[in-house]
Each structure stands twice: as C-alpha cells, then as structure tokens.
Amino acid sequence: MRRLPGPLFALALAGCVSPGASLPPAPLPYAAAIVVDGKAVPLDPRDPAHVRLGRFTYAGGLSLSSRQTARLHGLSDLKVTPDGRLTAMSDQSDLLRARLVLDRGGRLVGLADAALVGLKDSAGADLFAGGQREYDSEGVALLPGGDLLVSFEQNDRILRYPAAGGPPVEAPQPDIAYRFNKGMEALAADPASGPDAYRTGLEGTGQTFLCRLAAACTRSFDVALDGLELTSLDVLPDGRAVALLRWFTPLAGNTIRVKILERDGRVIDTLDLARPLSVDNFEGVAAVPGPRGAIRLYLVSDDNFGSFAGAPTDQRTLLLAFDWRP
Template sequence: MIGGWRTLLVAGLATASLSQCGKKPEPAVLPVAPVKVGPEISLVTTPVPLTTANPPPAALAAGAIGRFVYAGGVAVSSPDTARLHGLSDLKIAPNGAIVAVSDDGDLFEARLKLDEAGRLVGLTDGKLSPLKGPDGQPLQGKDKADAEGLALMPNGDRLVSFERDARIWLYPRLADGSFGPPRPAPMPATTFPDNEGMEALTAYPIAGPDAYLVGGEEGETWLCRLSTSCQGLAPQSPPDFTWGLTAFASFEGQAIATLHRALDPIRGWRAQVRFVVDPRAPAAKQVWAASLTLDGAVSRDNFEGLALTRTPAGATRVYLLADDNDMSFERTLLMAFDWTAPPPAPPAPPAPPKVRKPRRR
C-alpha cells in the first residue's frame, strides 16, 4: 500500500503516467465477494517481456540488467474472483509453492510453473482465502485487514504484519499442516504515520530461530524476537525521500535483500532491490553486495513483494510481486531475475623477496 502523500501522488499522477501508454484511467474496481464457492481459483497468466521497446535498448538487448538475468515474468489475474488484487508480499518454498498476503486481508496461494530452462512461465493451483482473526472469523474492513508483510519462520509458523491498525500476528502451523488462530507477536514500540506502517517483514534465523526483521515504509528497521521484544537497527534508507521501503527477504546467512519503490509523473513506477551484507552493521558500515534497478524501458509496476530462492545452477533468484492497488490501469506482475556473484578477485601476487645488501668489511 502507498502511504501518506504517496496516496495523493497515485491519484494525481495516474493520468500523466497513462498518457505515455495511450490508456485512459478507469475507476478502481471495488472488491466484492468471490463469485466462486471454495478457495480454489483458476489463474490467467500473460507473459511479460523484460522490455516492450522495439528495438530494445542496448543495455537490455541481452535480456539482463547488469548481472541480473531476466528469468521470465507474468501478469496474473483470475476470472473467478474480483479479490485477486493488492498483493503486498510473498514467500516461496523450495518446492515452488508460493504464498502472498493482500491489502484486503486475503491469503493467495499458488505454485510456480517453470519451463525446461527454469524460466517463470505461469502459475497453477491458485487458492484465495481470507486471513482470520483470533476469533476464527475473516478480517473485516480495510483498517483491520490491510496485510503488508509476510514471514515464514523456521518451524513453519507464519508472521503477518498489518498497517493502519498496526500489529504483527503469528499464525501457528498445526500438525496437520493447517494454521491456527493468530496471536500477537512483538512489534516495534513506535507510532507509525497513517498508512505508512510495517511494510517489510522476514525471518532472520542467523539471529536465532525466533528472530525476524521488521521495516517501516520510511526505512526504519528493527530486529525482533518472539521470546523478547524489538530493538532498532540502522535504517535501510531508500535512494531518496521519494522512495519507500516495501519488503525484506533473508538469504545466505546474515545477508538480506531490501525492496524499495517510487512513483513520479515522468518515469512512473520504479523499483530497486539491494543485497545488504549485514543489516545489523552501523549505517556508516552498510555494504551492498549488488543492486537491481527497474527503471526506463524495463517492464515495471508497483512492486511490494520480494522473495528469494536458489536455482539448480546455483544462482540467487529474485522474485518481485507488484500490487495493482485494485486499479484497472495497474497490473499484478510476478517477475524473476537470476543473480550470480562475480568471481572473486585473484589473489594479490606475492611481494618480491627482499634483496640484502652485502655488508662492508
């Protein structure tokens, strides 16, 4: 979700952004109850190219952005429901099962469809069900249902963060694989601006099996534990004040990935992913291992969800999920990029041996 003045920016810039695409804005479609009984929904996925420019810019002609190779993408919709919108975060299991949460308090589940080369070509086995409260009933109303962050804990439990009515809930995984009613989990002891709450959430097992990271839209970052409370870390600051922090994902030990997005009337939506070596380091010592920026001629939208997996070839795969804000001129996109670390620098040559001068007698 877009907070504060960014909400006004969407309304004020929609026409300007669309004028570049030759489309006219249409009224937002209000969410209604699914037209199909049961959680299963059919999915329609349309391929999304890295760029629609013809010919593609030289920098994108090879199908990559720097060391990030495009591994396919799709636009996702369903004829069975008007609620498949507003997806705000996702996580992906090693077996290709995905789970995402939405601004309207829904849980979306599906399975990745990859081609023989391992590229993303679709989604199957779609399910859409309501997130439930402690009373076992579906969440009602935007203020209570606006889910923004999702974390999968090492023991299988799920954490979900909400903005507007700011809170984090833990959904315990039961023996049969289902999830029980939620209970409150520790959250940062702060007051968030209206609609600019806890957007980013990820398990952080390097700090303990019950540890997780929480990020506010303005870049504030906390390390929390289920057994204790939350402590502030150095902010994961966006590129500048026009950007917001929308997602975390942990990988390779203490490293994490952060997702930032921005909107302006000239360039439209933009996104940037950063690989942060150690989020617990002081701000002056923060190191990025790599960064991916979606801008210019690259296909893009309002990216809010981030997940990481490992490919069979050993690359780190980045999945990005766009929140369409329930707007007909935005799309629910799922895009994939594969990053391979550069080879290590060759060792420095040994220093030449010192030549001893002969002693004078």
C-alpha cells in the same frame, strides 16, 4: 496500498501506480482452489532478447489474472520456499498460495495448484469485514516451523497464524511511534538469527528491527532509501538480505530498486527498473538461495485492484524472476 492527491489523478492514469484503489464489493465465498492465468511478459517490450542488467539476468515474468475470482489483486508481498512454493499476501488480507512452474531452463512460465483464502481475526471473523483499518496487510513471512506472520498498517501490528491452526495471536513488534500508512511494509523470517527470529522494516524511514517470538524487537541496520520507500524485505539462510524500494511520480512512472545486502546492511549490488522496461507498482520481493552464492529473486506488483476513485487504470499484477550471481 497508496493514495495519490486528487489533482494528480488525471496524470496518474497515464502510466501509473495509483496508490489508493477504490474498494471492490465484499468478497464472495472462496473456492478451495483457483486457476491463475499467466501471460508471459518480456523484460524489455522493445527488445525481448534484452535479459541482462549488470549481474542480474531476467528469468521470465508473468501478468497474473484469474477468471474465477475478483480478489486476485493488490498483492503487496510474497515469499518463496526452495521447493518453489509461493505465499503471497494482498493488501486486503487475502492469502494466495501456489506452486511456481519453471521450464527446463529454470525460467518462470506459470503458477499451479493455487488457492486464495481470506485471513481471519482472533474471533474467527474475516479481517476484510472489519474495514481498511483492520485488513491493511502489507508484509508476509514464513517461520521455519511453519507459522505465518503478517504485518499490518493503520492498525499497526504483526499477527502470527500458527502452523497447527487456530486463531492468530499478536507477535512482538517494534515499540515505536508509527507514522500513519508508513509502517511495517517489510517483513521476513531471519533463520540465520534463530528459528523464531524475523525482521521488519519501516516504509518511510528504512529502519529495520530484529524480532523474536520470545523477545522484544531491537533496532538493526537501516536501508538507505535513496529518495524511495522500503516496501519489502527477505533474508537468506546465510544472513544476506534483499530489500525492495519503490517510488512513483506521474511523469516518470514507477522507479524500482532492489538491493542485495550484507548481514550488516552494506550494499553488495543493486538492480534498477524503470520505463521502458516492464515495471509496475512492485511491493514484494522473495529471495531463494542458489548454487555458489547465487540468488533467485521474485518481484510481485500491487495493481491496487486496477482502479482509482472509481476510474480504471492500466496497472497489472506482475510476477517477475531474476537471477543474480556474485
């Protein structure tokens, strides 16, 4: 969740990412399942046949919505398992789980079996009820054993939700001084480093840290920000990583950069997205390994609940897929 200075608001409505949505009413009780509607989105609205960007191939995209809930918004991170199960986290502590639907060519065409639930604190109360300082969730990770990790800004912490159920417990996090609202945006399991290993990255600096449930966090590689901010990270089983960076200006709109990285942080390849391509406030990336070193990428955007200071914006919840081949 981001905030724009007041004088920029009028300009921001023209295209934009408004980094600080006004809060919707307190959520109604969730149903066990929701239906997610997915409207197909071309990579290039001017030319739907345009699907190649260097070694990246567009593999379909959707604009997501639901008529059953007002809470399917603000998605700030996601992870996808090889069997196509999606776990996404909103920046108000709502957890979305669903199954990706692909056509015979492997292109993304929908979401099925979706459920949306609000995360709880250690006392069993909704995190949303504690206010923004408590619910500002930004990163999500799935450990091999099934535990769920969620990173938070403002009250900077990582909570671990055990796979077997029960209340969350705090997980190790970098022992540093955190900048307000520039904290642990990026979070990912790191199976190459161990079954309890995970990495987190700082939005404002690009610094990453290797953590374990049973040990303290240690400094790892830095992601070069190139004038942008780090918003998401995923780590493949072979140790390669994928970093998502973004920036916004009222005149240029959203600038998105995806970096495929070696284990030591060296850049293998880069994907850039900006107008006039289909672009929004992308904050989450998931990487799924493919054959012969290929990677399927999924990007999700945070629409800030479609409003800023009580006025509507044109932001969307986009879920885009790309295939990268070495």
